[in-house]
Amino acid sequence: MTKSFLFTSESVTEGHPDRVCDIISDAVVDRFLQQDPYTRVLTECALSKNVVFLAARFASKAVVDIPEVARNAIAEIGYHPQEFNASDCTVVTSFVAQSLDNRAEQDEAGLSDRELDRIVVRNQVTQFGYACTQTPELLPFPIVIANRLAHQLTAARRERKVAYLSPDCTTQVGVEFDCGRPTRIHSITLIAGTHGVPDLGAAELRRDLMQWVIAPVFGHEEIQPDERSEIFVNPRGMLHKSGPAAHSGMTGRKTASDSYGGFARQSGSALSGKDPMRIDRVGAYAARYAAKNVVAAGLAEQCEVQLSYSIGQARPVSLVISTFGTGSVSEEVIKARLEEHFDFRLGAIIRDFDLRRLSTRNKGGFYRKLPSHGHFGSSFTELPWERVDRASALR
Incomplete structure (x- = not known):
């Protein structure tokens, strides 16, 4: 490393x-x-x-x-x-x-093992799940902070703390690592669209974002920006035009921030816009669930779970575990325990996470909240694939 x-x-x-x-x-x-x-x-x-x-x-x-x-x-x-x-x-x-x-219109919860084998995937994908001990969420530190800054920008606008902010803002966090562990904040960049304040100056914008965005995010963090940390706020100037008036958008372009911030592998397939029968979506959730439980069980400080699916098959054709030299037991042992305690068949994933009924059980919908609140880690509610309820069995 x-x-x-x-x-x-x-x-x-x-x-x-x-x-x-x-x-x-x-x-x-x-x-x-x-x-x-x-x-x-x-x-x-x-x-x-x-x-x-x-x-x-x-x-x-x-x-x-x-x-x-x-x-x-x-x-x-x-x-x-x-x-x-x-x-x-x-x-x-x-x-x-x-x-x-x-x-198929039969509830997966009532299906026999043989019937689950008949629910096969209709598209092929290799999906990755990742977890590590860098944060309480068991996610990489840089993406956790970048997401928190994005959420705080939205909160500052909606709560009228910084009412002139546009809904369209971008964050970036640079983190220095030593021996694989985050040690300091190298840089923070906030790109904030504004509206209705043509005379707003860069100094005022920076002051407001320092007070209402950066300070709340780092209020209880062990790693804080220091005197050498560079903080950039709209380094190319003020953005009085933002959102679709300034640039276009498309589904599935933010897969890195949807997952692990580029720190770990992800398939590149869009997560949004797909029903629970799409393995290129739900496979990512299943892989994350497995990796998180491995780390929560103390079997490794980092874990990547790779699931490969082929068209016409119910279960993955390949399961690969990588612990990057941080495992307390061998990767072969972890793989064997995952195969014993997890069911990676498509029908079993739908059943175990109750994916068909989450939209009705959450007020205002479920899937539409994931892009802005987070597919992984802390989100608007406890996500079923973020549970660590199988850690004791793996241990």
Whole structure:
């Protein structure tokens, strides 16, 4: 392991155009599942100035006004009308309604082992799950801080502490590591869009963000910015135009901030806009669940779980464990324990996380909240794949 290095991770707020597309795509998934938990749906979104493009393929008994779902999601984000107007933007759609004949409509919780074997994946992917001891969330420190800064930017805007902020902001955190452990904050970069304050100066913006964003995030952190830490606020100047008025967006472009901030491998497949039958989404959750329980059990300080799925198969064709030299037992032992205590078949993942009914059990939906609150770690609620309920069995 490299003794010392610098690593940066970035995140974005809910109004970044890429993140808006993720939210819209998952809002559509929620709406379908709320009416029909056995829906098969794949939704992708792109947007630019006053234009939203939505493509969806679905097999469902639900009746969903997809453009209206998109408008509601945009309105909830809270753009100023000059940035993006939910009520009069153009929504262009391309929908394909597919046959219901091939849908499985039996609750996975009631299926026998043989019946679960008949629920096979329909797309191929190699997914990765990762966990480490750098943070209480068992996630890499740089992405945890980058995400917290993004969340605090949103909170400062919504709570009117820094009311002139745009919903579209970006964060980046540079962290110095020594012997694989984070030791100091090298740099923090905040790119903040503003609205309605043409005379706002750089010094005032920096002061407000230091007080209402950076200070709250690091209030209880052991690693604090020091006198040598560089803090950049809009280093290329003020951004009085932001959001879709300034740049475009697309579903699935923020997979690094959705997962591990680039610190660990991820497949590159978009997580948002996919129903629970899509293994390229739920496989990422299953792999994270396994890796987190391995680390929580004390079997390793770092763990990567690799799951490879092939079309027409119910279970992964490959399970690979890497502990990067930090394991207290061998990787072969960890693999054997995972195979004993975890079921990585698609039907079992849906069953164990109750993925079909999360949209109705969470007020305001479930999947639409993941892009802005976090697919991993601390989120708006306890995520089923973030539990460490199998750590004792692995131990």
